Amino acid sequence: MSQGDYLKLLDWTGRQLHRGKRGRIPVSCESVLKRLNLDRRSWCDLVSEFGKLFIHVAGRPQTIDATLSRVGQHRYHLRSRARTLLVATK
Structure with a gap:
């Protein structure tokens, strides 16, 4: 995973975990989650x-x-x- 992909994933994750900051997952993050065999919900649960x-x-x-x-x-x-x-x- 590139540093840029990692930072995008972190940014998106933060927006999911903080009320009022929801955002659409970037395409590059979708591919990272797919490589990890994780869905959006599981990723957020694991992080939080x-x-x-x-x-x-x-x-x-x-x-x-x-x-x-x-x-x-x-x-x-x-x-x-x-x-x-x-x-x-x-």
């Missing part, structure tokens, strides 16, 4: 609830499930709401 959804690591469920911590070699836990948002958008 990020701190609640991900504790120690963030990522797709299959990646987190396959990853062990560097210290202690334990598996990471992914909250069910995060798993639902990310699995539903495959």
Whole structure:
């Protein structure tokens, strides 16, 4: 993702999360969300609830499930709401 695409996505996301600032998603952002296999609603939910959804690591469920911590070699836990948002958008 280019820096320009990233900034457009951030701008659009901010407009979705703040009342009175709704805007149309730029075409370049649509392609980014498509590459991430996310829809607009799931993306906004992930951004607005990020701190609640991900504790120690963030990522797709299959990646987190396959990853062990560097210290202690334990598996990471992914909250069910995060798993639902990310699995539903495959």
